[in-house]
Amino acid sequence: MNAEQILFILFGAVSLIGAISVISFRHPIYSALSLIVTFFAQAGLFLLLGAHFVAAVQVIVYAGAIMVLFLFVIMLLNLGTLSAKGAMGGKLKGFAVILGILLAIEGIYIATNVLNNTAIASAQPATATPNTTTYEIGELLFSKYLLPFEVTSLILLAALIGVIVLVKRESESEN
Amino acid sequence: MENLPLSVFILSSIGKILIIVHLLLIGVMAMIWSERRVSGWMQDRLGPNRVGFQGILQPVADGLKFLFKEDLIPNHVDKPLYVLAPAMLLVPALVTVAVVPFGSSITILGHEIPLQIADINIGILYVLAITSLGVYGVVLGAWASNNKYALLGGLRSSAQMISYELTLGLAIIGLLMLTSSLSLREIAKAQGAYPWHWNFLIHFPAFLAFTTAMFAETNRLPFDLAEAEQELVAGYHTEYSSMKFAMFFMAEYMNMIVGSAVTVTLFLGGWHFFGLETMGGPVWSGLISFGIFFVKTGIFLFVFIWVRWTLPRFRYDQLMNLGWKFLLPIALSSIVVTGTLWITTGSRLIVGIGNVVVALIVASIVAGLLAMKAPKPAMQDSDSRVTPTALDAIE
Amino acid sequence: MELKYYLILSALLFTTGVIGVLVRRNAIIIFMCIELMLNAANLAFVAISRSLGEATGQVFVFFVMTVAAAEVAIGLAIIVSVFKHRETINVDEVNSLKG
Numbered sequence: 001m002n003a004e005q006i007l008f009i010l011f012g013a014v015s016l017i018g019a020i021s022v023i024s025f026r027h028p029i030y031s032a033l034s035l036i037v038t039f040f041a042q043a044g045l046f047l048l049l050g051a052h053f054v055a056a057v058q059v060i061v062y063a064g065a066i067m068v069l070f071l072f073v074i075m076l077l078n079l080g081t082l083s084a085k086g087a088m089g090g091k092l093k094g095f096a097v098i099l100g101i102l103l104a105i106e107g108i109y110i111a112t113n114v115l116n117n118t119a120i121a122s123a124q125p126a127t128a129t130p131n132t133t134t135y136e137i138g139e140l141l142f143s144k145y146l147l148p149f150e151v152t153s154l155i156l157l158a159a160l161i162g163v164i165v166l167v168k169r170e171s172e173s174e175n
Numbered sequence: 176m177e178n179l180p181l182s183v184f185i186l187s188s189i190g191k192i193l194i195i196v197h198l199l200l201i202g203v204m205a206m207i208w209s210e211r212r213v214s215g216w217m218q219d220r221l222g223p224n225r226v227g228f229q230g231i232l233q234p235v236a237d238g239l240k241f242l243f244k245e246d247l248i249p250n251h252v253d254k255p256l257y258v259l260a261p262a263m264l265l266v267p268a269l270v271t272v273a274v275v276p277f278g279s280s281i282t283i284l285g286h287e288i289p290l291q292i293a294d295i296n297i298g299i300l301y302v303l304a305i306t307s308l309g310v311y312g313v314v315l316g317a318w319a320s321n322n323k324y325a326l327l328g329g330l331r332s333s334a335q336m337i338s339y340e341l342t343l344g345l346a347i348i349g350l351l352m353l354t355s356s357l358s359l360r361e362i363a364k365a366q367g368a369y370p371w372h373w374n375f376l377i378h379f380p381a382f383l384a385f386t387t388a389m390f391a392e393t394n395r396l397p398f399d400l401a402e403a404e405q406e407l408v409a410g411y412h413t414e415y416s417s418m419k420f421a422m423f424f425m426a427e428y429m430n431m432i433v434g435s436a437v438t439v440t441l442f443l444g445g446w447h448f449f450g451l452e453t454m455g456g457p458v459w460s461g462l463i464s465f466g467i468f469f470v471k472t473g474i475f476l477f478v479f480i481w482v483r484w485t486l487p488r489f490r491y492d493q494l495m496n497l498g499w500k501f502l503l504p505i506a507l508s509s510i511v512v513t514g515t516l517w518i519t520t521g522s523r524l525i526v527g528i529g530n531v532v533v534a535l536i537v538a539s540i541v542a543g544l545l546a547m548k549a550p551k552p553a554m555q556d557s558d559s560r561v562t563p564t565a566l567d568a569i570e
Numbered sequence: 571m572e573l574k575y576y577l578i579l580s581a582l583l584f585t586t587g588v589i590g591v592l593v594r595r596n597a598i599i600i601f602m603c604i605e606l607m608l609n610a611a612n613l614a615f616v617a618i619s620r621s622l623g624e625a626t627g628q629v630f631v632f633f634v635m636t637v638a639a640a641e642v643a644i645g646l647a648i649i650v651s652v653f654k655h656r657e658t659i660n661v662d663e664v665n666s667l668k669g
Contacts, residue, residue, distance in 0.1 A: 012579045019583050019606055023590035028598050029256070029318060035602050036311075038583075042609055045576070049620045054628050056300035058612075060344075061635050064307025065337060066605065066642050071314050072333045073646045074598060075326060077653050096592035100585050107581025111574050134297065134357055136625045137632075145629050152636040159640035166647045 007048055015041035028074045032067055039063050053134045179286055187288045195272055195292060203428040204234035206476060213477070214484045241421040249320075249414055256319035261415070261422035264312025268429035271305045274298040275436045276360045277468050278446050281461030290446075290465055291360055298359035299351070302437055303344055306392060309430065310336040313394070313401060316423070317411035328410030331491065332394065332401035338498040339391040339398075345506035346385040347441060349378050349513035349530070353523070359437075363445025368453075373444035377527045380534030381509040382442045384502045389438065390482065391498070393430045397486040400494060435475040436468075443471055500541050508537045576617035584610035597649050597659040601642070608638050 018038030025031045039062045046055035141149050179187070208223075208231060215222025223230040248257060278290030295301060310333055317329020351357065353374075354365045366373045375382040391398040402410030412423045439445065446464035448471075453460055489497065509530050516522075516529045583606060590603030612631045619627025653659050 008575065012575075016579070016582060016586070019586040022602055022606060023586060023594060023599070028596060029315075031599050031602055033256075033315075035606065038606065039609065042613060045579075045613060046616055049576070049616050051616045051620070051628050051631075052295070052297045053300070054612075054616055054631050056297045056304050057632070057635065059304035060300065060307055061639060062605070062609070064304060064310075064340065066639060068307075068310055068314070068333050068337055069642060069646055070598065070602065071311075071318075072330065072337075073650060075314070075318050075330055075333075077650065077659070093593050097589055099592065100589035103588055104582055104585035107585060108578050111577035111581055137628055140625050140629045141632070144626075148633060152633055155636060155640050159643045162644050163647045166644075166651055 004048060007044070011041045011044040011048065014038075015045070029071065032070050032074060035070075036063050036067050039067070053137055179288070183286050183288075187283075187286070188292060191288075191290070191292050192273075195277070196269065199269065199272060199429055199432060200425075202432050203425050204238070206428045206432065207234045207237065209477075210480050210483075213480045217481075217484045238421065241418055244417040246417040246419070251321045252414060253319040253321060256315050257414075258419075260312050260316030260319055261419045261426070262312075263315060264309060264426040265422050265429070267305045267308045267312075268426045268433055271302055271433045272436065274301050274359050275433070275440055276363050276445060277436070278461055278465035282457035287457070289360070290461060294358055294360045297357050299347060299357050299362070299441070302359070303340075306343070307336075307340055309392070309426075312423075312426065313411050316415065317401075320411070320414035322414050324407040324409075325411050325413045328401040328407050328413070332411060335391055335394075335398065335400060335494060335498075338495065339388040339502070342384050342388040342498065342502040342506050343392065345503070345510065346378075346381040346388065348506075349381050349509045350374050350441060352510075352513055353377065353517060353526070359440050363440050363447075366444045366447060368444075368447045368450040370444065373442065373447070375442040377523050378442070378509060378513065378530060379527065380505050380530050384506045384509075385442070386438060387497070387502055389434045390479070391494075393427060393434055393479075395427065395431070395479065396483040397489050398494065399488060400491060431476060431479050432472070435472045435479065439468065439471045439475055443475070496545070500545065501538060504537050504541060505534045508533050573617055573621040577614055580610045580614040580617070583607075583613065595660050595662055597652070597661050597664075600661065601645055601649070605638060605642070608634055 015038045018034045018041060021034035022031045022038065025034060039058060043055040043058045043063075046052075046058060211233070212222040212224075212230065223233040226232040226236045248254060273292045274295055276289070276291035276294070280287050280289045282288070313332045313336075314329045317325040317332070320326070350362070354362050356362060356365070362374075370376070394401050399410075401407075402412065407413070412420055415423060446468040448467045451463060451467060455463060512529045512533045513526055516526045520526075587603040587605075587607035587610060590606065591600050594600055594603070612634055615627040615630050615634070617627075619625060619630075649659055652664055656664060658664065
């Protein structure tokens with residue numbers, strides 16, 4: 001086993017354990033923390049894949065901003081006491097888990113068998129490719145994908161306005 | 176760095192890590208001492224001067240006191256997070272320093288060793304990423320304490336950190352456009368030997384915005400709403416004592432030191448100073464450049480202390496106004512101005528002047544808008560002018 | 571590492587997210603599970619981008635992240651306002667269209 005494989009197993013295991021903890025912890029704060037751990041392990045996987053810039057952005061956006069917002073809301077609403085109420089029944093839960101396992105088997109089947117016949121599998125430079133630089137990503141973003149890039153700014157603007165409208169209506173109804 | 180043999184690389188890296196981590200820890204002690212002495216000097220009193228020469232051993236005495244205090248964990252806390260939180264604040268502060276170049280390079284036994292632990296090509300993003308994690312220690316410590324004052328401190332802190340992080344990130348984009356590199360070493364190298372080559376003159380409004388945002392990120396006065404003594408007992412660390420409190424305390428000072436080092440690298444020319452860093456042989460020039468960097472960081476740290484003992488704390492709404500209505504527009508406009516002027520003229524002088532002019536215009540427009548919206552003072556009776564507490568503001 | 575191991579990991583993470591959405595009733599945790607699913611997709615994007623040797627997949631990760639950020643901002647605002655209205659964020663109890 002070389003270093004890359006060991007690191008892949010390490011990060012993969014951590015991210016999976018984190019993901020399972022997200023759905024099994026009772027308290028939302030602990031779920032949020034497990035999710036942060038998962039995001040970190042994923043940033044590690046991105047580093048293994050040579051996507052340094054994406055790894056950094058992953059930590060900045062997900063761990064640094066999105067999860068802080070989650071924690072902020074959990075703390076603001078003091079949600080810990082409410083989560084136990086009205087949990088799903090045992091039978092339904094089992095059914096959901098079985099469905100999930102079926103989905104996982106499907107995914108694994110696609111990853112191992114179906115993709116072998118596509119263009120992705122035939123192009124196999126794999127580890128030989130150098131790390132993607134920030135320059136490359138920037139160039140793609142501002143040339144080939146300029147239109148989608150601008151559309152994302154519209155999405156953000158729409159989200160911004162949406163949030164303001166939501167909050168504004170509330171404070172008006174309170175008065 | 177790539178041409179170093181593996182053994183030399185590993186040995187030199189371990190050496191650098193040991194030196195830097197110890198320097199940081201000693202730096203924390205030195206900062207605690209100088210903060211108390213400088214504040215004493217500013218307030219025309221003495222400050223601690225009994226333990227050792229001029230009280231220089233006072234931090235050691237403080238540390239011992241913390242160490243020997245009972246390490247108590249209150250019954251009502253959420254134990255795992257309560258224990259974890261101080262470490263979650265301290266570790267990010269420690270690991271940020273890995274990418275900061277603290278000197279040019281030094282030649283030992285024919286190997287040129289760069290004075291930096293790791294020169295990664297996304298250096299500044301790494302700094303931003305790790306800085307943004309510092310908030311977890313504060314927020315989780317506050318929540319785990321199961322104490323309303325601590326919780327309020329944590330809520331304030333998370334809102335503040337999210338708001339000022341934006342400015343922190345946006346303020347450096349203009350600089351990155353002109354340097355066209357994310358590596359801190361390249362950024363430091365790109366600035367010339369003389370002060371008028373340094374980035375703080377070209378991006379002066381961005382420099383001010385960045386510095387202010389960094390003050391906010393370190394949770395110090397005038398931005399210490401998370402631990403406002405008059406309102407929240409001690410804020411997020413109300414329930415902490417002994418070494419756990421000491422770790423919060425150390426993390427604050429460590430954040431200051433690392434933040435100053437990053438600012439010096441980004442805006443104040445790194446290890447450059449009038450060509451002094453190129454004098455002497457391959458060994459001496461490295462040491463001199465390290466010395467220059469050290470002194471610059473020290474001066475910047477003095478500014479930290481100076482500001483703390485000069486400005487009073489912001490009110491919560493003032494904090495948010497400053498962050499969202501002044502710093503953010505200024506940082507954004509500096510991106511636009513730097514980009515436009517650099518493409519059209521290609522002159523750093525014009526970019527520098529344009530930045531200042533536009534920042535002044537933006538700030539005055541915002542100030543004008545705020546003044547128009549604010550109720551006229553004559554309408555207010557004297558009662559309503561009583562300062563609202565930040566507790567009201569957070570509701 | 572071969573591409574398929576990354577894809578398997580991505581599939582497993584995605585499945586965990588799906589199970590979470592199905593099993594949990596707390597709106598915040600359902601939200602986190604959606605983030606998890608988006609992240610699993612990101613992992614697949616980056617892995618395939620690596621194996622094709624071009625950066626397009628990583629560009630797509632940015633779009634996913636932007637959408638995720640926008641979604642979180644809106645979603646959390648909705649959760650906060652629902653909570654203020656009904657004192658609960660259990661998705662089974664928030665089932666009427668009228669406020």
